[in-house]
Amino acid sequence: MIMPRGQPLLLPVNPAFIAASLVAGLAVNFVPLGRVVWTPDILMLLLAFWVVHQPQRIGMGVAFVLGLFMDVHQSSWLGQHALAYTVMAFGAMAMHRRLLWFSVPSQALQVLPLFVLAHAVELLLRMAGGGIFPGFWGLLAPVLEALLWLPASWVLLAPQRRPPDRDENRPL
Numbered sequence: 001m002i003m004p005r006g007q008p009l010l011l012p013v014n015p016a017f018i019a020a021s022l023v024a025g026l027a028v029n030f031v032p033l034g035r036v037v038w039t040p041d042i043l044m045l046l047l048a049f050w051v052v053h054q055p056q057r058i059g060m061g062v063a064f065v066l067g068l069f070m071d072v073h074q075s076s077w078l079g080q081h082a083l084a085y086t087v088m089a090f091g092a093m094a095m096h097r098r099l100l101w102f103s104v105p106s107q108a109l110q111v112l113p114l115f116v117l118a119h120a121v122e123l124l125l126r127m128a129g130g131g132i133f134p135g136f137w138g139l140l141a142p143v144l145e146a147l148l149w150l151p152a153s154w155v156l157l158a159p160q161r162r163p164p165d166r167d168e169n170r171p172l
Helices: 015-030 042-053 060-074 080-099 104-128 136-161
Strands: none
Touching: 015 042, 015 060, 042 060, 042 080, 042 104, 042 136, 060 080, 080 104, 104 136
16 A cells, blocks of 8 residues: 655554553543533544554454443443444444545544444443433534544554664764
């Protein structure tokens, strides 16, 4: 595959870094801040990022298992978050090759429908279970997640951008 112009070749990602970032996202979602409807789902953001950038390592199975963890934590229907995360991961896998050719702000605009779809699935399942409609402030969460795509891309790709050889005397 030919790299787009001006984009540096990235080093391989450490699988432990992927796992640590997903555990950190799960921990952030577990923090009891009170469930405000417009709070962005950090775990969903990290899952989407790693499915787009490392689809051979993170896929729908990992999304399903992490969704089950979120279901147990929030005492929601077992499978509500799991289905939402799996649908989002499927969409991210379907568009990951095309998405990597765009700049990071363009990527954020293109993953916004994935986040909206995942939140819509979650809302529909909650409503089918007898929940109340949380209001239209829920539309703000996918927008915030798309805006967080920019700093997440910068932070999560930073370890891959470091020079492979730190010797200043060797130019190659």
